[in-house]
Amino acid sequence: MAAIVLIGAQWGDEGKGKATDLLGEKLQWVVRYQGGNNAGHTVVLPNGETFALHLIPSGILTPGVNNVIGNGVVVDPSVLLAELKGLEDRDVDTSRLLLSADAHLLMPYHVAIDKVTERFLGNSKIGTTGRGIGPCYQDKIARVGVRVADVLDEKILTQKVEAALEVKNQILTKIYNRKGLDPNEVVDGTLELAEGFKHRISDTRLLLNHALERGETILLEGSQGTLLDVDHGTYPYVTSSNPTAGGAAVGAGIGPGRIDTVLGILKAYTTRVGEGPFPTELFDEWGAYLAKTGGEVGVTTGRARRTGWFDAVIARYATRVNGITDYFLTKLDVLSSLETVPICVAYEVDGERVDDMPMTQTGFHHAKPIYEEMPGWWEDISGCRTFEDLPKNAQDYVLRLEELSGAHISCIGVGPGRDQTIVRREIV
Known part of the structure; x- marks a missing residue:
């Protein structure tokens, strides 16, 4: 077997945790390959228990699966330990969680700079979570970052x-009029926290490549989504890493030739959190309906998600950019009871029809959705377990999204529970 990449095909929050959980029993490894505790996955177990995960891969909830926080992740030690404790307090076995020696540590000064910078930007803010993710990645690229292995020396x-603090303290005190941080206190605090995770530090590149050589199956799990990718997203309203499929090989330390399946997660409508353009965003009662019925609140931030109709332009874009082979469509049940369901099939930009993502930031900001309306359905579909169980109009909606997106919709979520999934084609 080879590796499978799991990637959000919109702006994140599509329900990746549900997909990971579904595949969990068929996997030997689950790897988180980018991002930090600025994103999260919600997993609902068959007994109704709900878990919100932020740094730790979703495979932690499946017994026997090895979990890896890869080198592409930025790790806040205090958040990691708190999340581990929360799981252990609920009798979840965390002994199979490993931490890449080359992942970067998110330090207190990263959080301080992130918060003051966003406040300083005012109306021009990016909409970060204020958790220090961007500043940590900045240090990584500037080659002045602190890596996990550094706590061993x-x-x-x-x-x-x-x-780092020679520069950071100048920024905090002289530009933002904030108190500087004491280097000794930062080091002591970091080493104290490290006692809780030192035993998990590993050469995860070596372990993962050996696993592939043994024929084991690895799921590479990203956070955020395609449109938040720092290279391929709606820049500058993006995250600071590469959640797209290409980032999986880099963030886990395996060769791209090892990846044979890219599973994209699509919500049956569209949401995003934070600032930035959103062509199908709804400001009327239908937007409120999707938000309320879909429970659209960020797992990590608690921020309300902006909502809109399905956008086939960004779905096609995600298929191309990621090389998506299969889609998992989530939250189809949220659309039940609508008389018609609009689908954005193209944009109008400056009076012209555009079928693909506009090349420029200005073009995307000016994009107006061109809708095609599909007949809705009134039936409760939460109990459907085969595609044929779905009402005809729901089937037609799925098939139209599949046609517009350019990849096979292999799984369909009809509710939050682990068993509330229709499998049209096996992924593993």
Whole structure:
């Protein structure tokens, strides 16, 4: 077997945790390959228990699965330990969680700078979560970051923190009029926290490649979604890493040739959190309906998600950019009881029809949706377990999304529960 990439095909929050959970019993490894605790997955177990995960891969809830926080992730030690404790308090076995030695540590000064920068930007803010993710990735790219392995050598850790704070404290005190941080306190605090995760630090690249050589199956799990990718998303309203499928190989340390399936997650409508353009966004009673019926609140931030109708333009874009082979369509049940269901099939930009993503930031900001309306359905579909169980209009809606998106819709979510899924084609 080879590796499978799980990627959000919109702006994130599409329900990736449900897909991971569905595949969990067929996997030996689940790897989180990018992002930090600025995103989350919600998983609902058959007994009704709900888990919100932020840093830890969703495979932690499936017994026997090995879980890896990969080198492409930025890790806040305090958040990691709190999340581990929360799971262990609920009798979840966390012994199979490993942490890449090359992942970067999110430090207190990253959080401080993130918060003051967003406040300073005012109306021009990006809409970050204020958790220090961007500043941590900035340090990584600037080659002044602190990596997980550095907690194993106090001398190196101290040198790196002192060098970082020489600059960061100048920014905090002289630009933003905030109090600087004491290097010794930062080092001591980091080493104290490290006692709780040092035993998990591993050469995860080596372990994953050996697993592939043994024929084991690995799921590479991203956070956020395609349109939040720093290269391929709606820049500058994006995250600071590459959640697209290409980032999976880099963020896990395996060759791209090992990946043979890319599973995209699509919500049956569209949502996004934070600032930035959103062509199909609804500001009327239908937007409120989708938000309320779909429970559209961010898992990590608690922020209300903006809602809109399905956007086939960004779905086609996601298929191309990620090389998506299969789609998992989630929350189809939320659309039940609508008389008609609009689908955005193209945009109008400056009076012209555009069928693909506009090339420029200005073009996307000016994009107006061109809708095609599908007849709705009134039936409760939460108990459907085969495609044929769905009402004819619901089937037609799914098939139209499949045609417009350019990849096979292999799974369909008809409710939040683990068993509330229709499988049209096996992924593994």
